[in-house]
Amino acid sequence: MNTTIRENLEEVRKNIENACRKAGRDPREVTLIAVSKTKPVPALQEAYMAGQRFFGENKVQEIQEKYGALPSDISWHMIGHLQRNKVKYIVDKVAMIHSVDSLRLAETIEAEAAKKNVIVPVLLEVNVAEEESKFGLRVHEIEPLIDKIRDFSHIRLKGLMTIAPFVEDPEENRLVFRELKKISVDIAEKNMNNNIMETLSMGMTGDYQVAIEEGATMVRVGTGIFGAREYNI
Numbered sequence: 232m233n234t235t236i237r238e239n240l241e242e243v244r245k246n247i248e249n250a251c252r253k254a255g256r257d258p259r260e261v262t263l264i265a266v267s268k269t270k271p272v273p274a275l276q277e278a279y280m281a282g283q284r285f286f287g288e289n290k291v292q293e294i295q296e297k298y299g300a301l302p303s304d305i306s307w308h309m310i311g312h313l314q315r316n317k318v319k320y321i322v323d324k325v326a327m328i329h330s331v332d333s334l335r336l337a338e339t340i341e342a343e344a345a346k347k348n349v350i351v352p353v354l355l356e357v358n359v360a361e362e363e364s365k366f367g368l369r370v371h372e373i374e375p376l377i378d379k380i381r382d383f384s385h386i387r388l389k390g391l392m393t394i395a396p397f398v399e400d401p402e403e404n405r406l407v408f409r410e411l412k413k414i415s416v417d418i419a420e421k422n423m424n425n426n427i428m429e430t431l432s433m434g435m436t437g438d439y440q441v442a443i444e445e446g447a448t449m450v451r452v453g454t455g456i457f458g459a460r461e462y463n464i
């Protein structure tokens with residue numbers, strides 16, 4: 232890919248606008264998370280200079296390193312599997328944790344956020360396609376978990392996240408996205424509370440336009456912005 236990060240960002244933003252137009256949605260409803268995992272600080276700086284303020288990372292250590300090296304008006308999104316013993320390192324640095332998938336993790340976030348006197352917005356990660364290899368709650372586990380964490384005062388439940396299966400044709404994931412949207416609407420209605428389900432984090436480089444058509448409010452795009460990942464840094 233011989234395009235620059237700035238050009239890639241412009242392309243992705245244009246695609247987001249087109250997907251919104253197609254779906255009759257306002258592009259301001261969709262937040263682009265630039266997934267910068269494995270990418271060095273200068274790559275993130277380039278995206279920042281092109282106006283990007285939301286970044287997604289999946290490793291605690293990378294968030295710690297990049298947090299200190301980049302401007303403070305960046306919103307950091309933890310999108311990867313989170314080990315409980317590492318929560319304390321990022322709980323006061325991230326704008327949102329997308330990957331809450333157990334009561335034990337939620338309890339740890341609650342405890343560490345209380346110590347630092349912060350309130351952490353979180354999403355519940357749902358394994359919609361019920362793939363064996365994936366983290367995430369099964370659909371029937373979502374509501375029992377919500378019932379337990381609704382009283383936690385340092386966690387603010389904001390919605391649901393899913394990592395759809397890897398597919399060649401993004402259309403194959405349309406029903407996964409539609410299902411997550413349906414689950415969130417059902418939960419909001421049952422709880423008579425739209426706030427706890429205002430965010431739907433779904434869609435990656437291969438399928439974010441389809442995800443937007445099905446209701447995504449956050450898309451997580453890595454390769455489409457930064458190119459192939461650099462696992463040797």
Ligand SMILES: *Cc1c(COP(=O)(O)O)cnc(C)c1O
Nearest residue numbers: 266289310435436451452453454
């Ligand atoms: C890496 C990653 C992404 C971005 O994937 P791309 O296909 O490069 O856009 C999105 N979400 C999660 C949870 C990831 O780990």
